[in-house]
Amino acid sequence: MTEASSHIEFIIGEEKRLADIVGKAEVEPLLRSALKLGITRAALLDEDDLPLAVLGELPESGAPVRKQLNILVEGEPKGALLLEATEDLPGFEAIARLLQDALQLTVTNNLKRMLTTEVHTTIVQESYEQLVNTNRRLMESERRYRDLARDLELKVEERTAELKAAYSRLLQQEKLAAVGQLAAGMAHEINTPLGFIGSNLHSFTKYQARMAEMLELYQRLLDEGGVLEQIAWQARQRRQQLKLDFVLTDSGLLLEQCREGVERIATIVAQLKGFAHLDGMEQQSMDLVHELKQLLAGRAPQFPPNTRLITDLQPLPPVVCRVPLMVQAFANILDNALKSRAEGLELRVSSAVAGERLLISISDNGCGIPADQLPRIFEPFFTTRPVGSGTGMGLTVAREAVIGAGGALEVTSREGEGTVVTVCLPLTLDP
Amino acid sequence: MIEFDEQQKRLVLKLVYYGPALSGKTTNLLCLHDRLQQEGRGELMMLDTTEDRTIYFDLLPFFYVAPSGLKIKLKVYTVPGQVRHDATRKAVLQRADGVVFIADSQLIQQGVNAESFANLEQNLSMVGLAIEQLPLVVQFNKQDLPGVVPEAELRETWGPTGLPVFMASALQGWGVLETFQAAVEGLFDTVDQKLGLREHYQVSRDDFVAQLVQAETKL
Ligand SMILES: Nc1nc2c(ncn2[C@@H]2O[C@H](COP(=O)(O)OP(=O)(O)OP(=O)(O)O)[C@@H](O)[C@H]2O)c(=O)[nH]1
Ligand SMILES: [Mg+2]
Numbered sequence: 001m002t003e004a005s006s007h008i009e010f011i012i013g014e015e016k017r018l019a020d021i022v023g024k025a026e027v028e029p030l031l032r033s034a035l036k037l038g039i040t041r042a043a044l045l046d047e048d049d050l051p052l053a054v055l056g057e058l059p060e061s062g063a064p065v066r067k068q069l070n071i072l073v074e075g076e077p078k079g080a081l082l083l084e085a086t087e088d089l090p091g092f093e094a095i096a097r098l099l100q101d102a103l104q105l106t107v108t109n110n111l112k113r114m115l116t117t118e119v120h121t122t123i124v125q126e127s128y129e130q131l132v133n134t135n136r137r138l139m140e141s142e143r144r145y146r147d148l149a150r151d152l153e154l155k156v157e158e159r160t161a162e163l164k165a166a167y168s169r170l171l172q173q174e175k176l177a178a179v180g181q182l183a184a185g186m187a188h189e190i191n192t193p194l195g196f197i198g199s200n201l202h203s204f205t206k207y208q209a210r211m212a213e214m215l216e217l218y219q220r221l222l223d224e225g226g227v228l229e230q231i232a233w234q235a236r237q238r239r240q241q242l243k244l245d246f247v248l249t250d251s252g253l254l255l256e257q258c259r260e261g262v263e264r265i266a267t268i269v270a271q272l273k274g275f276a277h278l279d280g281m282e283q284q285s286m287d288l289v290h291e292l293k294q295l296l297a298g299r300a301p302q303f304p305p306n307t308r309l310i311t312d313l314q315p316l317p318p319v320v321c322r323v324p325l326m327v328q329a330f331a332n333i334l335d336n337a338l339k340s341r342a343e344g345l346e347l348r349v350s351s352a353v354a355g356e357r358l359l360i361s362i363s364d365n366g367c368g369i370p371a372d373q374l375p376r377i378f379e380p381f382f383t384t385r386p387v388g389s390g391t392g393m394g395l396t397v398a399r400e401a402v403i404g405a406g407g408a409l410e411v412t413s414r415e416g417e418g419t420v421v422t423v424c425l426p427l428t429l430d431p
Numbered sequence: 432m433i434e435f436d437e438q439q440k441r442l443v444l445k446l447v448y449y450g451p452a453l454s455g456k457t458t459n460l461l462c463l464h465d466r467l468q469q470e471g472r473g474e475l476m477m478l479d480t481t482e483d484r485t486i487y488f489d490l491l492p493f494f495y496v497a498p499s500g501l502k503i504k505l506k507v508y509t510v511p512g513q514v515r516h517d518a519t520r521k522a523v524l525q526r527a528d529g530v531v532f533i534a535d536s537q538l539i540q541q542g543v544n545a546e547s548f549a550n551l552e553q554n555l556s557m558v559g560l561a562i563e564q565l566p567l568v569v570q571f572n573k574q575d576l577p578g579v580v581p582e583a584e585l586r587e588t589w590g591p592t593g594l595p596v597f598m599a600s601a602l603q604g605w606g607v608l609e610t611f612q613a614a615v616e617g618l619f620d621t622v623d624q625k626l627g628l629r630e631h632y633q634v635s636r637d638d639f640v641a642q643l644v645q646a647e648t649k650l
Binding site for chain 1 (some may be wrong): 492521557
């Protein structure tokens with residue numbers, strides 16, 4: 001037997017016993033009417049001659065007449081009607097036939113009804129089975145999809161974690177590389193001022209010895225006493241020998257250079273601080289447009305002659321970021337623009353909301369960046385300007401700040417035509 | 432599924448008349464009822480019908496008692512042919528021991544015949560019966576009508592199947608007994624193979640068939 005049939009439990013037209021088809025309660029009224037017609041005892045016997053229903057009592061004496069008539073189920077004798085009466089009962093035969101017919105009709109009708117019900121039950125059962133099967137299949141496929149979805153989620157998570165790890169490794173490597181670059185650049189950048197500060201100090205030490213010697217001479221001449229003219233003459237002689245006029249002027253220059261050198265180092269260190277301690281600074285809400293306006297006002301003295309400033313500053317929603325870094329970023333970009341041209345600068349500053357992003361663009365009509373140098377502009381200490389006029393950290397710092405705020409910095413430039421720097425920041429709706 | 436009670440020496444077999452709607456399944460049974468001797472058969476039981484269309488089934492029982500005392504009851508069923516009663520068809524088909532396929536000989540009914548036969552194959556497998564192992568007899572009924580497919584053509588088509596094919600007119604009463612007889616013979620052979628009717632119960636094939644297919648000697 002194949003699997004299909006194992007589900008079906010109800011079999012149409014299975015062999016039945018008489019007791020399955022008629023019950024006592026149904027038969028008794030018929031038997032009772034037999035008694036009313038004068039039958040002494042009436043019974044319905046099943047296929048084993050056991051009574052299904054019996055009515056009436058046999059008298060102590062007097063052998064009654066018995067009649068036993070078959071009851072058929074599907075054309076087969078499956079039981080019998082047993083009637084007993086006294087010999088003199090008129091029409092016994094006719095009564096018996098009538099009762100047999102009535103019982104037979106009941107049995108046949110019941111059987112038909114049962115068969116009909118069986119078909120119904122089978123169909124209902126089958127559609128139920130089908131429903132259950134369909135349901136099971138649906139549940140199975142649902143489970144499969146759920147598993148699949150879960151697995152997928154897991155896989156995606158795993159991949160994401162892997163990617164994150166890989167990315168952070170990459171980032172780490174990049175950072176290390178950047179740090180290496182930074183260190184190299186820093187060494188070079190700090191070495192230059194350190195070099196001239198050192199040599200200046202070396203010269204100044206010699207100068208300082210001459211100045212001390214001069215002071216001692218004055219002291220000694222005054223202590224010895226004598227003619228003032230004599231003292232003045234002697235001092236002038238020595239002063240010329242020691243070239244003190246030159247020494248004093250040069251000392252001023254040397255010290256001034258040293259101060260500049262120290263300032264340069266200080267600036268580098270300050271920017272390095274910003275570069276290194278991104279994580280330490282607190283996030284705050286910032287009104288970018290306001291800051292830009294302040295920045296422009298503050299930088300006005302540094303505008304080259306005949307600068308034309310064109311602003312199109314549309315109000316922006318507040319940006320959450322490390323405010324000082326972001327201000328520094330824009331200052332650096334702006335400074336680059338200001339230095340891009342000696343005069344006749346056309347400086348355009350605009351801000352706008354574009355979909356989910358804020359766009360701030362600063363453009364100039366300056367010297368531009370040569371195409372071959374464009375890829376390197378974010379490298380620490382890379383600069384297109386002559387040595388000494390820039391630290392090369394401006395755009396590096398600016399980009400770090402913008403990326404730290406979840407944004408991006410883009411530079412397009414054409415040599416001799418100008419540069420456009422676009423800062424793109426995510427729109428943060430609730431500050 | 433042969434219903435066999437060895438202790439009671441009782442065997443119940445099931446033969447199902449299958450086929451498209453209105454092909455004459457019920458008419459076949461009516462004809463069997465009319466033509467066969469009352470002695471060997473029970474009454475034809477027709478469950479509720481609507482406008483003479485079978486909606487449940489018809490049942491005509493036959494009886495045979497072997498000299499050994501083995502009683503064999505053969506229950507002949509018809510299924511409802513209408514497409515929508517497929518569930519009932521399937522239910523009636525359960526545990527069938529043999530099938531008679533009543534086809535309609537009219538040319539325009541050939542598509543319907545094919546559909547019904549495919550339905551039979553499908554339902555047999557669904558109730559777990561293997562069509563190759565079941566005695567199957569085909570009858571092309573309504574041969575009395577004009578516009579029927581010529582017998583030669585039908586035989587040519589069905590010959591390769593190896594199935595016994597009969598031409599009949601249930602309305603006129605011919606071909607019906609022959610069909611039934613072939614089915615009874617097929618039934619006997621399969622049951623004999625499984626239970627050893629001849630060997631263990633001294634049932635003779637000829638006697639069995641003759642008893643069941645005993646035409647009433649009409650005056
Ligand atoms: N001319 C002709 N008509 C027939 C023949 N057999 C049956 N019919 C008629 O075809 C009609 C349908 O016959 P049924 O025996 O009720 O058909 P069925 O196969 O039982 O149909 P369903 O119960 O609906 O499946 C009746 O009007 C029959 O008189 C035949 O051999 N010749
Ligand atoms: Mg019918």
